[in-house]
Amino acid sequence: MNISLNLNGTATDWEVAPGQTLLQALRASGAFSVKLGCETGDCGSCTVLLDGQPVNSCVVPAARVNGSRVTTLEGLLGDDLMIRLQTELVEQGAVQCGYCIPGMLISLYALLKQGPPIDEETIRHALTGNLCRCTGYVKPVEAARAVAAVLEETS
Ligand code: FES
Ligand code: FES
Known part of the structure; x- marks a missing residue:
């Protein structure tokens, strides 16, 4: 087909x-x-x-x-929001083996694209379908919170 x-x-x-x-x-x-x-x-x-x-x-x-x-x-590699998210994940040490990261980036991008306000609970909910065996989610959530805070400041 x-x-x-x-x-x-x-x-x-x-x-x-x-x-x-x-x-x-x-x-x-x-x-x-x-x-x-x-x-x-x-x-x-x-x-x-x-x-x-x-x-x-x-x-x-x-x-x-x-x-x-x-x-x-x-x-999305040239997209400002995606670049900010990728940079924050790396800077917060949220990338370990990396296998889950592309999927996690897509889920977080879809959430952050909606714009503020975005709280921690909403971020954790957005990641419920993305299994990560390495990070315990703390650092990815912190990275997303940091991006959400910038979006809030600049909106
Ligand atoms: S490979 Fe698609 S959800 Fe696991
Ligand atoms: S960083 Fe290894 S599975 Fe998420």
Whole structure:
């Protein structure tokens, strides 16, 4: 089946096979920030934005994104908010093995994009679908809080 989508701001056509997931199609397209973890929608390492909303791409059929806008971390690398978030995660020491980080960045980006006020509880809630075996979440949450505080100051 041939589908058309907007992938990271570019009109894209994919030939997708029956049963192919969005995760598989994205990695086949070179979007290697999208990580394969559980493949059951539980770990969040495959999180991408589908029409602006975070989804677990491992449980989304590729055929379903026909006509949609799909954004991966590759499509946000020049975005000011994403750069601020990445910088803060690194500066706070929130990146350890790094496997969960692309998915975590997408979830936090989607939240922060909504604008202030964003409190710690909201940040923790936004990360409930992103499993991290390394950090205990304290530092990622602190990083997101720091970005949220800047957004509040400048809004
Ligand atoms: S690989 Fe998609 S949620 Fe785990
Ligand atoms: S930094 Fe290792 S799983 Fe999150």
